Structure formats: C-alpha cells, structure tokens
Amino acid sequence: MKTRVLSGLAMVPLLALVYLGGYPLLALCVIIAVIGIKEFYDGFNAMGIKPCHLIAYASVFVLYLINAAAPGNFQMICAWLAGSIMISSLYMFKTTERTPADAMATMVGIIYVIFFSFHVVLVDQTYPVMIWMVLLTAFCTDIFAYFSGYFFGKHKLCPTLSPKKTIEGAVGGTLGTVICSGIFGYFVVPEIWWQCLIMGFVAAIFSQFGDLTASAYKRKMGIKDYGNLIPGHGGIMDRFDSVLFTAPVIYYYIALVLN
Numbered sequence: 001m002k003t004r005v006l007s008g009l010a011m012v013p014l015l016a017l018v019y020l021g022g023y024p025l026l027a028l029c030v031i032i033a034v035i036g037i038k039e040f041y042d043g044f045n046a047m048g049i050k051p052c053h054l055i056a057y058a059s060v061f062v063l064y065l066i067n068a069a070a071p072g073n074f075q076m077i078c079a080w081l082a083g084s085i086m087i088s089s090l091y092m093f094k095t096t097e098r099t100p101a102d103a104m105a106t107m108v109g110i111i112y113v114i115f116f117s118f119h120v121v122l123v124d125q126t127y128p129v130m131i132w133m134v135l136l137t138a139f140c141t142d143i144f145a146y147f148s149g150y151f152f153g154k155h156k157l158c159p160t161l162s163p164k165k166t167i168e169g170a171v172g173g174t175l176g177t178v179i180c181s182g183i184f185g186y187f188v189v190p191e192i193w194w195q196c197l198i199m200g201f202v203a204a205i206f207s208q209f210g211d212l213t214a215s216a217y218k219r220k221m222g223i224k225d226y227g228n229l230i231p232g233h234g235g236i237m238d239r240f241d242s243v244l245f246t247a248p249v250i251y252y253y254i255a256l257v258l259n
Contacts (some may be wrong), residue, residue: 018131025131027062027118032236033060036113037237043221044105045067050098051105054090059084060109071125082200084110111188112244113237119247129188129256133181135194135212136248137203138210138242139171146210148172161215170208177204192258199253203246210245214238 037056044051059080063143066076085107092103124131149169157165181200185193214237227235241250 015135018135021128021131024123025124026067029117030060031183032239032240033114033117033228035236036117036240037109039226039237040109041105041114043223043226046223049101049105049220050086051102053111055084055087055091055106056114057111060114063114065128067118067121073123078121081111116244117240117250119251120243123247123251123254126251127258130250130254132188133199134182134205134243135182136184137200137250138207138240138246139176140177141174141204141207142211142242144176145169145173148176159211159217160217161219162211164185165212174201174204175210177201177207195253195258199250202253203249206245206249207242210242213245214241 006095017028018156034057039061041051041053041056056141062083063077063080066073066080070076088103088106088110091106092098092100120131120134123134144166146169148171149164149166151171152168153166155167156163157167157170178200180197181203182193185196214226218226226232226237227237
C-alpha cells in the first residue's frame with residue numbers, strides 16, 4: 001500500500017496540466033493515448049494477437065490534427081473514426097500473416113484507448129471546469145471503493161474478474177463519489193450542483209465498469225498489469241482505465257443535458 005500511495009502522490013503534479021487546460025492538457029492526453037495504446041496492444045501480443053501499432057499511432061496524430069484544425073467538428077471526428085476502422089480492416093488483407101483478430105484488436109484499441117480518452121479534450125473544450133468531474137468521479141470512486149472494501153468488504157462483486165472487489169466496496173465508492181461530486185458542485189458550479197450529484201452517481205457506476213473492463217481484458221490476455229511505469233499501480237492503462245469511461249459519461253451528459 002505504501003508504494004501505491006507514494007506513486008499516487010508523485011502523479012499529483014500532473015494536476016497542474018489539468019488546471020492549465022488547453023494545450024498542456026491536450027499534450028497530456030496525447031501522451032496517455034500513445035503510451036496507453038502501446039500497453040494495450042502489448043497485452044494482445046501476449047496472447048498471440050498482433051494489432052498494428054503504426055495504424056494506431058497514425059490515428060492519434062490525425063485525430064489531434066483534426067481537433068487543432070476544427071475543434072468540435074463532429075463530422076470530421078466521425079470521418080476519422082470511420083477511416084480508422086476501414087484502415088484497420090485493410091490490415092488483415094495480408095492473409096498469410098494476419099488474421100481478423102489482428103484487425104479487430106487494432107480497431108478496439110483505437111476506439112477504447114484513443115477515442116475514449118479524447119473525450120477529456122472534448123470536455124475541456126465544452127465546459128472546462130467539468131474536467132475536474134471526470135477525474136473526481138474516476139479517482140474518488142477508486143479510493144472510496146478501496147477503503148470501503150478494505151474495512152467492510154464481505155461479499156465478492158466479480159470474483160472471476162477482480163477477486164478483491166466487493167459489493168460493499170462498490171457501494172461505498174459510489175456513495176463517496178456522489179458526496180464529493182455534490183461538494184464540488186456546491187462550491188465550484190453552484191448553479192448546477194444538483195446535476196453534479198447525478199453525474200457523480202452515473203459516472204461512479206461507469207468508473208467501476210471501466211475498471212472491470214480493463215480487468216477482463218487483462219484476464220484474457222494473461223497479464224497482471226498493463227505495464228510497470230507507475231510502481232504500485234502498473235501502467236498508464238491501469239491508472240486511467242476508469243477515466244476512459246468517466247470522460248465520455250461526463251461529456252455526453254454536458255452535451256445532451258446541460259447544453
């Protein structure tokens with residue numbers, strides 16, 4: 001636990017980039033996408049599936065180039081997504097060396113890691129202060145679930161995916177996040193504080209889905225962690241797996257409800 005806590009504290013300076021927003025945050029998202037896709041594809045490599053790193057890296061470059069040229073242009077983003085899927089499909093044309101699984105893994109990585117993490121940028125461009133809700137719901141859920149499970153956990157939540165997670169931890173993580181979201185809303189965006197309660201509740205649930213999804217992938221890949229970049233936490237994907245789910249939840253709530 002000590003290593004996990006110290007590593008978590010070592011990442012606190014990254015919050016400065018979140019506070020600055022704009023290009024510093026965008027650069028952070030690019031780094032997370034690039035490292036995250038490598039870790040994710042390495043996991044597929046461990047099970048004999050060979051996604052194309054080059055296609056994924058090119059997708060990152062094109063997506064953020066599109067965003068720089070036309071921020072928030074959803075027609076261009078949809079074109080990028082369709083193009084990435086098409087090119088990933090072309091990857092298996094060399095049938096003597098590649099399989100449909102290689103192409104599908106390439107697509108999944110682009111959507112799951114690159115596209116989902118891009119929603120952090122979309123939140124920053126749409127309602128900048130709510131970027132804190134993305135992080136708050138992801139990390140508070142993790143923290144409150146951990147300690148609730150540690151002190152009160154008795155009933156296993158998903159033993160086949162994550163043996164240490166408990167129902168009590170999941171409930172504690174959700175309640176703790178709702179409370180923190182309400183406090184955030186009351187002091188930072190009082191005009192929508194009660195909406196923050198709703199976002200906190202929904203995002204806390206999806207945060208845990210994000211964590212369990214990452215665990216499911218790791219189980220099938222036969223790996224314990226996606227990497228060892230962050231001692232006590234694993235890789236970038238191990239630390240930001242929940243954010244991959246909370247960022248879209250917060251963004252689409254803003255886009256569909258608040259705007």
